Amino acid sequence: MRLAELSTRSGVSTATIKYYLREGLLPPGHRVTATQAEYDETHLRRLRLVRALIQVGRVPIASAREVLTALEDDTLDHNSRLGTAVWALPHGPESAEEDADTQTARHTVDTLLDQPDWEHAREYGDDSPAYRMLVTAVGTLSRLGYPCAVEDLAPYARAGRQLAVADLDLIERYESPDEQLQAAVALTVLYEPVLLALRRIAQAEESNRRFGRGDSGQDDSGRGTEEE
Amino acid sequence: MRLAELSTRSGVSTATIKYYLREGLLPPGHRVTATQAEYDETHLRRLRLVRALIQVGRVPIASAREVLTALEDDTLDHNSRLGTAVWALPHGPESAEEDADTQTARHTVDTLLDQPDWEHAREYGDDSPAYRMLVTAVGTLSRLGYPCAVEDLAPYARAGRQLAVADLDLIERYESPDEQLQAAVALTVLYEPVLLALRRIAQAEESNRRFGRGDSGQDDSGRGTEEE
DNA sequence: CAATCATGGATAGCGACACTATCCAACGCT
């Protein structure tokens, strides 16, 4: 298929596809002549993955490239590819300074991860993106005056572990290593909005349950404030 | 305190503070003369909240303004303020077209939320940001070829509910309505990275557990690929 | 075989966003 067809089938403009090709997010098509290339289903699939990562997962282009090149880096074994790919996924602004709150946060996180539930978590080193992200977020919380002790984090940690089990269950449905890798990345990123949305819906639900479903206009709270 | 002191105490440049004042993210200080204003602790606290929302929570300025104005809109009652505030929190790109995958996704989500666990979830209408976000994400997943049936979502839904309970537990620690509101927003946004980070760490852990901690370079997978 | 259209590479531009730098008149301290 030609670029134009790839465009119509994916719903992505040719200009954008060319941009992705330029950026190395999409492998070049099979060159059939000096100025024309042929694309196949794998390109289409890859293109959709790229769109999903960028649009839904809010992964910046540069990170997406890293993730994708890691996925098909055949100098690495299966596990390393996955590790590298997930490693490159986005992670907050990484509080620059090493202030008191960050120190405390680091200690809290370390304590949490030293619990037996997190048998091997620390083996990845304390410089994994996820670890840093966690420290930054906890630090920010305490800087805002919201205590964030180990016992406060515990329910979230428990949820995280349950989620990981669910994730891996989904990933294990796929047989081939390649499919598993793609699935791992796609599901890691794309289930994030799913989870966060469900959490917000559940929050509204739970808030309703606790703070009473009074006749105080609860049910239409905020209606009409959305901005689209 | 003067703007300059607010700046040093918060670590935010005066230029940025002025920008926030202009954008209505920060209420103006008490004007002491025609050209000078006095700020107090509430401004400092608010400023830190703004920074947290924007930097850690990745909330766009415009949304942050909506959230914050809702928090102190005293024409609304407590619950309405919270609803309005959370309503304005960011939510993905909202897949424009109403294609087949989106339809299916909507149906899946509706089925999920019609279960007894989600007693009142639907009362907020199907146009809440969280609901739309969920539909978009599920639609994207199926568009990518990842089935996303009700039973696949179930573990995530369960996690979402547990998280909501934890969230509300944290929020209920605060006595005054104002504190609860601030806490609700801050915790909703700032626990997102906490949760996502914990999930990723747990994923690595679980992946290790399942795919064997072989001597195939598992432990240093991806090490050295981070980009800071 | 010439006219025409499509392809795809390169380059420059755009619009949104979150600041940031520069002015400048009013303050206010000494």
Next chain:
DNA sequence: AGCGTTGGATAGTGTCGCTATCCATGATTG
């Protein structure tokens, strides 16, 4: 009165994710 500080307004900056234009080549068709 002198002079640095303050804070409001305005315009500029850098980044990011595209998007529009140009153009040589190549395919297609009468």
